[in-house]
Amino acid sequence: MNVHDEMSDDEVLRAAERSLSAIPMAMRPDARVIMARGRARRRRRLTGLGVAGTAAAAVAALSVAGVFGGGSAPVNAAGTIRTAAFTLVKGPNGTAKLTLSLDRQLNPTALQHALAQDGIPALVRINAFCSSNPEPSDSGVISIQLPDGNPVLPPGPGAAGQPVPRGAVMVINPAKLTAGTELNFNYLDDSHELHFGVIDTNSYTCGGG
Amino acid sequence: MSNEQAEFAEFFQASWEPCLRAVVAVVGSPPRAEDQVAEAFARAWASWRKVSRHPAPQAWVVRTALNTGASWWWRRRGRELPLAGYDLTAPGGPGHGGLDSTLLTALWSLPARQREVIALRIFLDLDTGTIASQLGIEAGTVRMHLSRGVAALRRELAPTPTSEAEQ
Numbered sequence: 001m002n003v004h005d006e007m008s009d010d011e012v013l014r015a016a017e018r019s020l021s022a023i024p025m026a027m028r029p030d031a032r033v034i035m036a037r038g039r040a041r042r043r044r045r046l047t048g049l050g051v052a053g054t055a056a057a058a059v060a061a062l063s064v065a066g067v068f069g070g071g072s073a074p075v076n077a078a079g080t081i082r083t084a085a086f087t088l089v090k091g092p093n094g095t096a097k098l099t100l101s102l103d104r105q106l107n108p109t110a111l112q113h114a115l116a117q118d119g120i121p122a123l124v125r126i127n128a129f130c131s132s133n134p135e136p137s138d139s140g141v142i143s144i145q146l147p148d149g150n151p152v153l154p155p156g157p158g159a160a161g162q163p164v165p166r167g168a169v170m171v172i173n174p175a176k177l178t179a180g181t182e183l184n185f186n187y188l189d190d191s192h193e194l195h196f197g198v199i200d201t202n203s204y205t206c207g208g209g
Numbered sequence: 210m211s212n213e214q215a216e217f218a219e220f221f222q223a224s225w226e227p228c229l230r231a232v233v234a235v236v237g238s239p240p241r242a243e244d245q246v247a248e249a250f251a252r253a254w255a256s257w258r259k260v261s262r263h264p265a266p267q268a269w270v271v272r273t274a275l276n277t278g279a280s281w282w283w284r285r286r287g288r289e290l291p292l293a294g295y296d297l298t299a300p301g302g303p304g305h306g307g308l309d310s311t312l313l314t315a316l317w318s319l320p321a322r323q324r325e326v327i328a329l330r331i332f333l334d335l336d337t338g339t340i341a342s343q344l345g346i347e348a349g350t351v352r353m354h355l356s357r358g359v360a361a362l363r364r365e366l367a368p369t370p371t372s373e374a375e376q
Binding site (some may be wrong): 024041 | 363
């Protein structure tokens with residue numbers, strides 16, 4: 001016999017509660033960030049319903065189908081995924097070329113799903129910045145060119161706060177991604193800015209942007 | 210800020226932590242739980258007129274967060290390790306701040322339904338009937354899951370027999 005034989009159900013539950021409550025957690029996000037995310041979700045849902053009702057816009061409806069359950073953007077025979085906000089083209093040696101027009105609201109699920117289809121693990125969030133500490137090195141994963149062809153300085157640690165220029169072309173090589181890490185894109189729906197970085201898949205926090 | 214926004218903000222501030230800890234109790238990984246709970250609150254705001262009239266809005270958030278966890282991009286990660294990145298290799302028993310690695314490991318070894326029932330009971334303080342309606346199961350089934358879960362945790366809380374007992 002031991003002392004725990006005497007513990008009541010409530011005492012056991014309290015012990016579990018104490019232990020779970022001792023786990024360190026990230027700070028609560030700002031309610032305004034959550035509400036912005038909810039508004040974006042509502043907009044996408046309404047847009048999707050409106051588009052879905054028009055037979056002529058059926059292809060466009062496919063591009064936002066992810067809103068309703070993780071569907072994918074349309075893929076053509078050449079492996080190109082094209083939406084109003086981005087185009088992803090499969091390149092040689094497992095690379096992929098991501099062009100960001102950002103003319104329209106970016107559907108984070110569609111981008112994340114498109115990247116996954118090309119074997120690029122990524123977390124795409126809206127109105128939130130995610131990071132790991134220590135930050136994984138992202139050198140060599142991505143190269144960026146401006147629309148005029150001029151290169152943007154290769155991103156390094158700490159570049160996650162830098163927005164990707166509109167119209168920029170990102171060449172992503174997932175083979176250079178360190179095991180246990182993934183790309184992270186943070187989209188701000190008010191300004192249509194996309195920020196990127198690399199996070200540790202199992203240890204990261206997200207906060208309001 | 211409109212009355213509706215203020216009402217949601219108040220609900221969010223009061224409910225974030227209990228909902229988050231309830232989801233951590235079920236899924237294990239705090240980053241994953243934070244992501245799912247944030248998404249659930251965003252959905253709550255997107256449908257606030259409905260959720261605000263829900264009999265247990267915190268339970269709605271937790272349920273939604275757990276359903277969100279079935280989304281494709283979490284499934285692709287395969288088997289996840291609870292509390293990855295945290296040191297659970299230290300000897301069991303309550304440590305700093307009451308974190309008991311043995312107890313947490315035991316909790317995350319329980320069947321999912323038992324973890325859900327325990328999470329809703331300890332963090333949202335829901336009675337058996339409300340838990341049953343939220344999970345779509347019978348009250349008797351809730352009691353069974355709770356009883357079995359608590360019994361399993363109690364066994365893990367029991368220390369290894371001491372040398373005194375052997376003498």
